[in-house]
Amino acid sequence: MGGFRWGQAGGLPLLRVTAMESAGRVLAVFTSRRGGDSLFPFGELNLGEGVGDRVAAVAANRKQLLTALGLGAATVVWAEQVHGSRVCRVEKTPRACPQADALISDQPGVILGGVFADCVPVFVYDPRRPAVGLAHAGWRGTAAGVVQRTLEAMAAHFGTAPDRCVAAVGPSIGPCCYQVGEEVLRRLRDALPWDAELLRSGRLDLGELNARVLEHCGVPQVNRAELCTSCNRELFFSHRRDGGRTGRMAALVGILP
Numbered sequence: 001m002g003g004f005r006w007g008q009a010g011g012l013p014l015l016r017v018t019a020m021e022s023a024g025r026v027l028a029v030f031t032s033r034r035g036g037d038s039l040f041p042f043g044e045l046n047l048g049e050g051v052g053d054r055v056a057a058v059a060a061n062r063k064q065l066l067t068a069l070g071l072g073a074a075t076v077v078w079a080e081q082v083h084g085s086r087v088c089r090v091e092k093t094p095r096a097c098p099q100a101d102a103l104i105s106d107q108p109g110v111i112l113g114g115v116f117a118d119c120v121p122v123f124v125y126d127p128r129r130p131a132v133g134l135a136h137a138g139w140r141g142t143a144a145g146v147v148q149r150t151l152e153a154m155a156a157h158f159g160t161a162p163d164r165c166v167a168a169v170g171p172s173i174g175p176c177c178y179q180v181g182e183e184v185l186r187r188l189r190d191a192l193p194w195d196a197e198l199l200r201s202g203r204l205d206l207g208e209l210n211a212r213v214l215e216h217c218g219v220p221q222v223n224r225a226e227l228c229t230s231c232n233r234e235l236f237f238s239h240r241r242d243g244g245r246t247g248r249m250a251a252l253v254g255i256l257p
């Protein structure tokens with residue numbers, strides 16, 4: 001689990017991306033399912049809207065998380081994810097970011113949020129600007145190039161050079177629990193022809209695949225949580241394991257004020 005460490009904030013267990021947080025004034029965390037107000041099958045800390053949980057419970061959970069992190073006054077912008085590759089730049093006065101699976105920002109005090117339950121959370125930190133990016137990479141987003149688009153957008157807007165970035169791949173469904181069909185493999189092979197070796201088996205390691213995409217783009221340090229959301233029932237929601245009716249963990253990343 002290089003570059004990650006479990007910690008606590010306000011009674012909530014949190015996976016901290018120490019590889020980023022130790023490098024500057026940046027927040028980079030991933031939540032567990034423990035500690036919130038939601039009831040079965042969204043118990044306890046469901047942070048995803050539109051998954052069938054009570055709206056009031058999700059709002060209370062999000063508030064509890066931000067208070068625990070000491071971010072009560074911060075602006076959090078949540079990606080409205082659609083398994084695509086659109087990147088939204090978030091500025092000081094954020095607008096909505098519809099149909100965006102990646103967010104980027106260089107604004108201190110703006111926190112980028114995404115929700116996950118098997119898909120791969122990809123964190124990017126450019127300590128030089130400084131700037132951050134957060135991508136939501138399921139197999140469709142990976143095939144659509146969401147990580148490459150995120151790095152391209154950071155380069156275009158912030159002058160970010162991948163070889164100066166720190167990246168991290170958070171918990172996601174592991175090859176132990178993720179069997180995919182030939183059509184998924186074919187679409188990934190078409191998108192990532194340089195990584196055909198990893199795409200031979202139907203037991204897909206989507207976290208490793210995204211780590212290799214980052215390395216292929218020139219990021220020298222890619223940290224991996226190497227935790228399977230499906231195997232770790234006590235810690236994480238898993239869309240596939242739970243038959244689609246489940247909650248969402250959150251990834252948050254931002255430059256602190």
Ligand SMILES: [Zn+2]
Pocket residue numbers: 173174175176177228229230231232
């Ligand atoms: Zn597993």
